[in-house]
Amino acid sequence: MDETFYRENILDHARHMRNKGLLSPCDFDHEEHNPLCGDHLHLTMRIDDNGIIREVGWDGSGCAISQASASMLGEELIGMSLEQARKLDKQFVLDLIGIPLTINRVKCATLSLKTLLVGLVSSEHWENIEDE
Amino acid sequence: MAFDAATIRQDFPILQQMRSATVPLTYLDNAASSQKPQSVIDTLNTYYRTQNANVHRGIHWLSEMATELYEGARVKLQKFVNAKTRREIIFTRGTTEAINLVAQTWGRANLKAGDVVLSTVMEHHANIVSWQIAAEQYGFTLHYVPLLYDGTLDQATYARLLREENVKLVALTHGSNTLGTINPVADMTQLAHAHGALVLVDAAQTAPHFKLDVQALDCDFLAFSGHKMLGPTGIGVLYGKRELLEAMPPFLGGGDMIATVTLEGSTWNQLPYKFEAGTPAIAQAIGLGAAVDYLNALDLPAANAHEHALFVELYERLSEIAGVRVLGAAPERGALAAFTMEGAHAHDIAQVLDQHGVAVRAGHHCTMPLHQHLGIAASVRASLYFYNTAADVDRFIQAVYAARKTLVS
Structure with missing residues (x-):
């Protein structure tokens, strides 16, 4: 692996994070940790009466990959229906990141998705997604 | 094709050893621990x-x-x-x-x-x-x-x-x-x-x-x-x-x-x-x-059939020896036989067997309540795995006869 690992897009999101800052009040509020390194993500969302995600606000701490993935996923979620969001899989986030990740770093990249899906569906659903 | 234990044995370096210059190693303590193939090593x-x-x-x-x-x-x-x-x-x-x-x-x-x-x-x-x-x-x-x-x-x-x-x-x-x-x-x-x-x-x-x-x-x-x-x-x-x-x-x-x-x-x-x-x-x-x-990768049913055939031979020949009592007579059983010999303690039998290159377990095998229930203090156990051969069973039976000759007068 060389320096191209930190693709410009990732660094851009990590430096200029989109939708950072928690929403209050909000319709969705969930926090998760990455037990391997202690990275933390808190995700809030406002959802309209038709079940469409209108606003996303998040806060967290962690590596460039975990923060960039939260920033990128947040942008994607705006305008998405909850029904669509529930069906997101690991590959969706890995494609956003766009670089091959090793087994221990996949956990960093998917922390934001884990926060979304554990909060939206269940931890068991997330574990099944993780094992795919 | 019949299960070929002689070829399978080549995968296990430890089984290629001799117990001493003239005595081959007969490993019949598999229920305690198996040997390892080269691929695992x-x-x-x-x-x-x-x-x-x-x-x-x-x-x-x-x-x-x-x-x-x-x-x-x-x-x-x-x-x-x-x-x-x-x-x-x-x-x-x-x-x-x-x-x-x-x-x-x-x-x-x-x-x-x-x-x-x-x-x-x-x-x-x-x-x-x-x-x-x-x-x-x-x-x-x-x-x-x-x-x-x-x-x-x-x-x-x-x-x-x-x-x-x-x-x-x-x-x-x-x-x-x-x-x-x-x-x-x-x-x-x-x-x-x-x-x-x-x-x-x-x-x-x-x-x-x-x-x-x-x-x-x-x-x-x-x-x-x-x-x-x-x-x-x-x-x-x-x-x-x-x-x-x-x-x-x-x-x-x-x-x-x-x-x-x-x-x-x-x-x-x-x-x-x-x-x-x-x-x-x-x-x-x-x-x-x-x-x-x-x-x-092993043909497990064939390996089982091989083990079972060896077990039946071992069980029958062991049971024929005067003073030997083989424990358990369940219709469905694994390929192991624990036994006692009248007039000889399990440890002494195992010692003689070892001199013949035969490795078995002697003692209560971590089943003291069962031994108490059977009214015995200890037993000798021979246990088979798929890499054992008819020659192993032969050497074991000969060694048990030798133990009887030495220990039971």
Whole structure:
């Protein structure tokens, strides 16, 4: 692996994070940790009466990959229906990141998705997604 | 094609040794621990030479590789016992630790005064003592299913105990390490479930020989050891149904088992890591994965038929020897024979056998209650595996005759 690992897009999101800052009040509020390194993500969302995600606000701490993935996923979620969001899989986030990740770093990249899906569906659903 | 044990033996370097210049090595202590094929030895060697690092944490080449291999081994074990998900496979030090884990965590959350755990008289100490310790801690009562004369479990009493007592869990061996009896665990599990009791199966003696299917058995927990099935020591497996494992408190506290830690308290990691505190036995787990690969490549039904044919010959010829009593006469049994000889102690017999290059186990085989029930202090046990041959059985029988000549006048 060389320096191209930190693709410009990732660094851009990590430096200029989109939708950072928690929403209050909000319709969705969930926090998760990455037990391997202690990275933390808190995700809030406002959802309209038709079940469409209108606003996303998040806060967290962690590596460039975990923060960039939260920033990128947040942008994607705006305008998405909850029904669509529930069906997101690991590959969706890995494609956003766009670089091959090793087994221990996949956990960093998917922390934001884990926060979304554990909060939206269940931890068991997330574990099944993780094992795919 | 017939099973060719002579060729298979070439995979096991240790079996190529002589006991001494003129005496070949006859290894018949497989129920205690199996020998290891070259592929398992190579896997361990390669791991330590080229892949070694801690798992799950490191963001570096070696740690990523070690993590992939370690988690890959878990998936091999999941498929080996047909568990629904890899999260139901907890790596432990062995069967003993796996049973203690259930007794201490499921026991802590679920057992109290007035509850009953049902074990059996033929259990290995691991499946008795763990529950005795937990009974003292949590106040439940431990009962034992008795034996019939042929060395099978008394199923009528089992059914009565389930009916009349407040049984919460049945702790049952799949195969006896002394009598050889194979217990009807699927039927016994069905009956236990009908009375609202869970079932823990000790599969230490059967996992090396049979293709186990936890979903077909429908057992709630199943424990086995790596070293008896071609793998390294210090590694074993606890299988548990996911919903049960999810609800259980953790066993040991430490690294890798947490989600978050503050000085005030902690939350637990997801399965299976909740039960794998501290740096795990990484090389050993990967080695066990290689052992599973070896067993998967083997024609297991043919290997079983080979073992069974050897066992029948060993059993018949041993039974013919004057003063010898072979323990257990269950219709369905594994390829092992424990025996006593009138006028000779087990240790002395084993010593003479060793002089003839024959390795057996002598003592109570961690089944003291069973030996007490049979009215004997100790026995000698010869146990077979697929790499044994008719020549091994010949040398064993000749050595038993020699022991009799030396020890019984």
